[in-house]
Amino acid sequence: MMTSTSLARRLSLWLLIPLALCGAVLLVTAWNSARHTADRSYDRLLDAASRAMAEQVRWQHGHLWFDLPASALDILAPSGQERVFYTLVDRTGTALSGNAHLPTMAGHDHPSADFSTATLPWHGMMIRLGVRQVTPSGWGEPSPFEIRVAHTLEARDHLARELFMASAWRLLAMLILAALVVVWLIRRSLSPLRVIRRELRRRSANDLSPLALPTPRELKELVNALNDLLARQRGAHAEQQRFIGDASHQLRTPLAGLSARAELALRQEDPAQWHAALKVLHVTSTDAARLASQLLSWTRLHHPESGLENEALTLSTIARHGVVRAMEQTGFRHIDVGLDTEQGDATITGAGWQLEEALANLLDNARRYGASCITVGTRADPPSLWVEDDGPGIEAHERAELMKPFRRGGQNGPTGSGLGLAIVDGIARAHGADLTLTTPSRGGLRVTLTFRTPS
Amino acid sequence: MSFHLKHRLTHRGLQTVALIILLVGSTAHASAARPQTTLTLEAQTPQHAQLRIDGAVDEHIIAPVLTAFQAANPHVRVVYRNFSTEALYHHYDHLPDQDSADLVISSAMSRQYALVNEGHAQPLGASISDHWPRDALWRNELVGLSFEPIVMVFRQDLLKDALPRSHEALLEYLTTHREALQDKVVTYNPAKSDTGFTFTAQDAQQSPGYWSLINALGGVHAVQLDSTRPMLEGLAAGRYVIGYNLIGSYAFQAARDNPALTVVVPEDYALVLQRLAFIPRSARHPNAARHFLAFYTSEAGQQVVATQAMLGALHPATRGPGSASALKMGFGGSLRPIHLSPGLMALVDPLKRQSVLSRWQREFTRNTPPPDDSIR
Numbered sequence: 001m002m003t004s005t006s007l008a009r010r011l012s013l014w015l016l017i018p019l020a021l022c023g024a025v026l027l028v029t030a031w032n033s034a035r036h037t038a039d040r041s042y043d044r045l046l047d048a049a050s051r052a053m054a055e056q057v058r059w060q061h062g063h064l065w066f067d068l069p070a071s072a073l074d075i076l077a078p079s080g081q082e083r084v085f086y087t088l089v090d091r092t093g094t095a096l097s098g099n100a101h102l103p104t105m106a107g108h109d110h111p112s113a114d115f116s117t118a119t120l121p122w123h124g125m126m127i128r129l130g131v132r133q134v135t136p137s138g139w140g141e142p143s144p145f146e147i148r149v150a151h152t153l154e155a156r157d158h159l160a161r162e163l164f165m166a167s168a169w170r171l172l173a174m175l176i177l178a179a180l181v182v183v184w185l186i187r188r189s190l191s192p193l194r195v196i197r198r199e200l201r202r203r204s205a206n207d208l209s210p211l212a213l214p215t216p217r218e219l220k221e222l223v224n225a226l227n228d229l230l231a232r233q234r235g236a237h238a239e240q241q242r243f244i245g246d247a248s249h250q251l252r253t254p255l256a257g258l259s260a261r262a263e264l265a266l267r268q269e270d271p272a273q274w275h276a277a278l279k280v281l282h283v284t285s286t287d288a289a290r291l292a293s294q295l296l297s298w299t300r301l302h303h304p305e306s307g308l309e310n311e312a313l314t315l316s317t318i319a320r321h322g323v324v325r326a327m328e329q330t331g332f333r334h335i336d337v338g339l340d341t342e343q344g345d346a347t348i349t350g351a352g353w354q355l356e357e358a359l360a361n362l363l364d365n366a367r368r369y370g371a372s373c374i375t376v377g378t379r380a381d382p383p384s385l386w387v388e389d390d391g392p393g394i395e396a397h398e399r400a401e402l403m404k405p406f407r408r409g410g411q412n413g414p415t416g417s418g419l420g421l422a423i424v425d426g427i428a429r430a431h432g433a434d435l436t437l438t439t440p441s442r443g444g445l446r447v448t449l450t451f452r453t454p455s
Numbered sequence: 456m457s458f459h460l461k462h463r464l465t466h467r468g469l470q471t472v473a474l475i476i477l478l479v480g481s482t483a484h485a486s487a488a489r490p491q492t493t494l495t496l497e498a499q500t501p502q503h504a505q506l507r508i509d510g511a512v513d514e515h516i517i518a519p520v521l522t523a524f525q526a527a528n529p530h531v532r533v534v535y536r537n538f539s540t541e542a543l544y545h546h547y548d549h550l551p552d553q554d555s556a557d558l559v560i561s562s563a564m565s566r567q568y569a570l571v572n573e574g575h576a577q578p579l580g581a582s583i584s585d586h587w588p589r590d591a592l593w594r595n596e597l598v599g600l601s602f603e604p605i606v607m608v609f610r611q612d613l614l615k616d617a618l619p620r621s622h623e624a625l626l627e628y629l630t631t632h633r634e635a636l637q638d639k640v641v642t643y644n645p646a647k648s649d650t651g652f653t654f655t656a657q658d659a660q661q662s663p664g665y666w667s668l669i670n671a672l673g674g675v676h677a678v679q680l681d682s683t684r685p686m687l688e689g690l691a692a693g694r695y696v697i698g699y700n701l702i703g704s705y706a707f708q709a710a711r712d713n714p715a716l717t718v719v720v721p722e723d724y725a726l727v728l729q730r731l732a733f734i735p736r737s738a739r740h741p742n743a744a745r746h747f748l749a750f751y752t753s754e755a756g757q758q759v760v761a762t763q764a765m766l767g768a769l770h771p772a773t774r775g776p777g778s779a780s781a782l783k784m785g786f787g788g789s790l791r792p793i794h795l796s797p798g799l800m801a802l803v804d805p806l807k808r809q810s811v812l813s814r815w816q817r818e819f820t821r822n823t824p825p826p827d828d829s830i831r
Contacts, residue, residue, distance in 0.1 A: 066806035070660070070798030077797045081594050083572050084797040088806070097806040099569055123574065 007193075008186050015182045023175040027168060034163035038156045039128070042078060043117045046130030049075040050115065050147045053086065054134045057145060064090075064145075066097050078155040085127070089146040102148040105131045119153070126153050192219050196226075208234045246406040247295050250418070254288040294419045297357050298405065301426045310349045315378040315385050315451075316341040318352065322359035323376050331367055340377035348383050348451045350431045355385070358427040361420040362387040362447050371444065383451040390444040399437045424449075490536035496521055499529035506533045506743040509547075509556035511540040511563065512730060512766075513684060516704060519763035524750050531743060539682070540566060540649045547575060547735060555737035557744035560600065560730050562702065563649035564793055565802035567731035571597040572800060576733035582745035584752040586771055591729060593795050599729035600751060601704065601760070602767030602779035604790060605654055607719045608690055608698035608706050621723040622658075622668060625699065629671040636675040641686045641695040644679035646812050649802075650728070651681065654700045656802050656811055657726050657793055666818045672699070673819035690716055702728060704765045720786050727782075727792040730766065 052072040058065040066088055076084040087098035095101050105116055117130045127150040135144040192215045199211060210227040258281055265277030323339050326332045359376065366374045371389030378385050394402060401407050403425040406418040424447070428435040434450045494514045498504070510517065514537050521533050536556070538546070540563035547559055547570055561567050570576070576596040583598055591599030607625065609618050615632070619625040629636060643651025658665045678695065680686050683702045687709040689695045698706075703720070710716040734744045750756045754772050761768035761777035768778040775781055783790060793799070801807055 064806070065810055066804070067810045068801040068804040068807040070656075070796075070801040073797040073800055080796060082797075083574070083594075084800065085572075097804050099800050099803060100573065125574070 008190055011186045011190075012183055015186070016179055019175060019178055019182065023171065026171055030167040030171060031160075031164050034160045034167070035156075037163055038160040039117075039119075041159070042128065042151075042156050043130065045075050045078055046117060046128065046149050046151070047115050047132075049073070049086075050130055050132040050149045053088070053147050053149070054132055057088065057134070057136065057147075059136060059143075064096060068097070076149055076151050078151075079158065082151040082154050083125070083127075085148075085150040087148045089148060091143050091145065096145070098148075100150075102129060102150055104146070104148070105129065122150070127151065128153060128156065189216075192216060196223065200226075208237060243298075243405060250291055250406065251288065251295075254284050254291070258284050258288070291419075294361070294423060298419055298423055298426070301354070301423065301430065311352060312347060313350055313352055313355065314345040314347050315383055316345055318355050318359060319376045319378050319385060322356060322363060325356075325360065326363045326367075326374075332363075335367060335371065336373040337363070338373070338375040340375050342378060342380050344380045346378055346380035346383035346451075348431075350451075354427045354430065358424045358449070359385070359387070361423050365420045366391060366445070382453055384448055385451075386446055386448040388440055388444065388446040390442070393439050393443060393445045394437060396439075403435075421447075489542070490538050492537045494518060494521070494533075494535040494537070496525045496533040496535075498532040499525075503530050503532045504743055505740050506531050506558070506747055507556040507740070508533070508535045508558045508560065508744075508747070509538060509543060510535065510558075510560035510730075511538055511543050512560055513537065513705065516708070516764055516766065517560075520751060520756065520759050520766075523756065523759040523763075524747055527750060527755075528746070531746075544570070544649065552737050555735050555739065557738040557740045558732055558734055558747060560732040562603075562728055562730050563653065564729060564731050564795070565653055565799040566649055567597065567733065568593075568795070568797075568799040569803045571733050572797070575736055577736050577738065577741055579734060579748060580745050582748040582752075584749070584754075584770065587752050588769055588771070590792075590795060591769055597731055597733045597795070598748065598752075599769065599795055600732050600766065601728070601730040602769050602782060602792070603728045603730070604703040604720050604767075604782060604786065605700050605726040605728060606703045606706050607721060608687065608701050608710070609717045609719065610690060610693065610696040610715055611717045612715055613693060613696045618717065618719060620719055621721050622662070623664065623723065625697075625721075626664065626668045626671050629668075629675055629697075633671075633674050636697065638676050638678060639695055640672060640675050640677040640697045640699065641680060641689055642672060642677050642699040644681050645815055647679075648681040650702070651700070652808065652811070653728075653793070653802055654726060655815060656807075657791075658700075659811065659814075661724055661726075661791065666814070669815060669818040670821055674822050687716070704767065708765050720789070722786075722789055724789050724791050725786060727767075727790050729793065729795065731795070 049072045052069055052075070053066075056067045056069055056072075058067075068086075073084055073086070076082070076086070085098070085100040085102055087100060087102040088096045089098075089104075090096055093104070103120070103122065105118055114134070115130060115132045117128060119126060119128050121127075122129075129148060129150045132147045132149075133144065134147060192213070195213055196211065196215070196219070199213060208230045210230055211223050213223065215223050261277055261280050261284070265274050265281075268274065268277075319339060319341055323337050326337055363374060363376070366387060366389035369389070369391040371391035373390045375388045376386070377388070402421045405422040407422075425435050428449055431449075432452055434448075436448045436450065438446045438448065440446045490509070492514050508521075514535060517535060521535055525531060525533055540561050543559065543561050544563060544566040546554075559567070559570075571593070579595050579598060583592060583595070587598070607619070611618060615635075616628070619628040629640070643654060645652040645655040658668075677699070678689075680689075683705045686695065686698045686701055687705060690698050691709065691713050703718070706716070706718045710718045732748070734741050738744060751760070752770065754770060757768040757770040757773040757778075760766050761773050761775060765777050767782060770778075771780065773780065
């Protein structure tokens with residue numbers, strides 16, 4: 001379907017084509033009926049003329065007498081301009097009298113009827129032929145005879161044309177009127193669409209308020225869907241605004257801390273104090289940098305145009321890389337990080353950097369919340385990746401709340417961006433994986449990403 | 456025993472127009488394609504066109520029209536051949552390819568109609584004047600050219616009592632003067648003449664009293680001839696004193712030349728004959744024929760028709776003696792024009808002919824034992 005197809009044009013086409021076809025059929029019918037009417041009325045004349053002739057045929061002394069009435073011939077020419085023919089034929093088919101030798105009725109429709117008519121070509125012209133079979137009664141032994149009468153078709157054609165033209169004009173006027181009404185109705189019915197279009201086009205980029213337009217029932221659905229979309233857009237927009245606010249707030253706190261610490265250190269004269277201050281500045285700026293990078297990955301994750309570049313991945317490889325990378329960091333120096341992978345690789349499709357990011361975030365979260373022993377594991381069936389720690393865990397009622405950005409577990413917990421679990425949740429959604437938080441039997445927290453097997 | 460006669464006539468307005476009348480035999484039963492007389496008007500220019508007309512109109516009636524036509528069109532060589540109506544019909548019924556005229560004019564209306572009905576004619580085109588009466592035109596193939604009442608002619612000088620002026624009065628007159636009128640009455644022989652048969656059939660339709668009239672005609676041993684001219688000659692010579700059913704145009708012209716002849720247009724009804732013309736499909740010069748018809752139906756042509764040919768000018772603009780409008784004015788109520796309609800063809804039907812003729816014969820001989828037998 002071409003995108004440029006006009007709904008109005010399609011509707012018009014599909015309504016007007018049947019209308020035109022209907023009109024054509026009606027015109028043909030009108031022509032046939034006009035012909036039929038003309039034939040019927042003028043066949044009566046043939047009938048009357050042949051009857052008048054038959055009445056003038058007499059058998060006398062075994063001899064046929066025929067006093068052809070002139071009026072019968074006059075009747076045969078309704079408009080006076082037709083050529084007129086008649087033949088009197090005896091039982092054996094011999095012409096007894098007449099001004100032409102008319103043919104007999106070919107393919108007699110009703111052999112029992114005493115009068116029948118047909119239109120046929122004869123001597124280079126079209127004639128209407130009427131044949132009357134007569135079985136006379138009278139003295140002696142009268143033998144049956146046949147009277148054939150015919151005339152050319154001028155009067156019939158004229159009458160048929162007149163009748164047809166009369167109905168054709170009416171029909172055409174009706175069709176044109178109907179076509180105009182159809183076109184007008186289509187334009188009128190589609191006008192709410194135009195109103196909606198104008199309304200949407202008129203809006204500024206920030207105007208996401210619901211459409212309040214009087215619309216017919218059929219378009220209510222569309223307007224409702226549009227309003228739903230607008231509502232979601234509004235929600236997303238608010239979310240973004242809040243996120244930016246939160247992010248700015250999060251970044252401002254460490255930066256303000258850095259600034260205050262640096263100012264304090266500058267008042268000191270002691271290099272040892274400076275050294276201590278620089279150490280604090282280093283830790284804080286590292287956190288801020290990490291926060292910034294987390295914000296960046298969150299943004300990348302939520303960018304509407306960042307498609308998921310899919311590649312085949314093995315979960316155990318991702319787990320091993322994550323563990324190795326964690327071990328290289330100073331924060332993990334006193335933590336026991338273990339790997340628990342199964343024989344037989346679990347393979348999924350997804351974006352490697354995202355899953356690595358998710359794993360890094362989970363490990364970082366576990367470390368920050370005071371775990372001393374962390375295990376990263378994978379399972380093949382169903383493909384899953386999990387991180388288990390022996391930290392304080394998360395209360396079941398807090399878990400859903402923690403999926404949102406800038407929500408930190410615990411009231412007075414350690415410093416953290418509050419983005420970690422939200423990022424993991426986003427990545428899980430992007431991969432169509434389920435994110436579950438459970439409490440293992442020996443306490444702590446187990447976060448599991450369960451992927452759906454491609455079926 | 457045919458003889459040739461060649462003589463020159465000079466037209467009043469045209470000294471140079473040569474009229475060559477060739478009388479080629481005058482026997483009534485010449486062979487089908489043999490004309491009774493031929494009239495040739497040579498063209499006045501070296502390069503000439505040709506117009507051939509075959510007709511059943513006496514050449515002295517139609518000559519003024521032909522002459523006037525040639526005066527207007529000196530480049531046309533006009534050949535007119537006069538036939539009997541029967542000869543003309545049989546000639547054109549067989550669609551002659553060789554010997555075909557460009558225009559056929561005849562007073563046998565039924566025969567002409569039958570020929571054109573069968574498709575022997577070609578369209579007249581736009582030749583006929585727009586003012587020509589519509590009832591004198593059929594399918595634009597057949598045109599009525601004249602308006603000629605059927606009349607009675609009397610030798611008033613040789614008759615007693617007041618002249619009968621209607622059919623009924625004639626019947627009474629014939630009955631009253633039966634003895635005196637023996638062999639002195641002349642009329643058409645319907646068996647031999649199509650024109651006469653047409654009158655008979657039309658008369659019979661007008662009134663059942665017609666058969667009494669035939670009865671009375673039989674009573675006076677009316678002489679039966681097959682054309683108007685010999686009847687007028689007999690009347691002029693005094694052989695006959697009453698002529699019944701004569702063609703008006705001939706009678707009026709004869710009465711103009713011979714005051715002894717009295718022409719009576721019957722007051723109860725008078726049939727009106729039309730000479731019908733068509734252009735045969737086999738015509739060699741159909742456009743010349745159209746040209747002639749255009750002239751004939753024009754006002755100029757009609758003036759000649761009214762004043763010289765006495766054929767009855769049909770053009771509504773033509774007034775005065777010899778025009779249809781003058782005749783209608785004079786005898787309005789009693790004129791019964793024979794209509795140009797398919798009913799005419801009933802007169803050609805062989806069985807109908809047979810039945811009418813046998814009735815005619817029966818009525819004619821009813822009260823009259825064959826005179827020959829009674830003498831011998």
